[in-house]
Amino acid sequence: xxxxxxxxxxxxxxxxxxxxxxxxxxxxxxxxxxxxxxxxxxxxxxxxxxxxxxxxxxxxxxxxxxxxxxxxxxxxxxxxxxxxxxxxxxxxxxxxxxxxxxxxxxxxxxxxxxxxxxxxxxxxxxxxxxxxxxxxxxxxxxxxxxxxxxxxxxxxxxxxxxxxxxxxxxx
Numbered sequence: 001x002x003x004x005x006x007x008x009x010x011x012x013x014x015x016x017x018x019x020x021x022x023x024x025x026x027x028x029x030x031x032x033x034x035x036x037x038x039x040x041x042x043x044x045x046x047x048x049x050x051x052x053x054x055x056x057x058x059x060x061x062x063x064x065x066x067x068x069x070x071x072x073x074x075x076x077x078x079x080x081x082x083x084x085x086x087x088x089x090x091x092x093x094x095x096x097x098x099x100x101x102x103x104x105x106x107x108x109x110x111x112x113x114x115x116x117x118x119x120x121x122x123x124x125x126x127x128x129x130x131x132x133x134x135x136x137x138x139x140x141x142x143x144x145x146x147x148x149x150x151x152x153x154x155x156x157x158x159x160x161x162x163x164x165x166x167x168x169x170x171x
Contacts (some may be wrong), residue, residue: 006047
């Protein structure tokens, strides 16, 4: 069934496009929710101005996203997390954590832009993909370091002693 889109639909088309969809999708979702309409000449003419205006807005938005991508290119997010001696985290580093770190650095990154196959659960450097736009992705490095409250120090005799580096415990 052919329908005329009244708004942008991801992976389907832009406002004003006439697209072919399955009958059930059109009847049960697109048409009742006002996302699409029947593609008549009157409907196509009615959406022509909106389509041109929306295309211009989309072009400006893509330009802004490309600037964001250029500014983030080569950025590094450094996150501290609690970990055991072997470097395995007590929890994990998520998309939200990475995006929050990048926002603290001044980058305009939303949580859903960070693409992780699975949460980061090990200390070290990890490559992470940022999906800025559907066809615009960049890679950044995320460094996860251990946030320890104690540090082992070897004295001259080879015996291991533990010193606290937590400022609150010194007071």
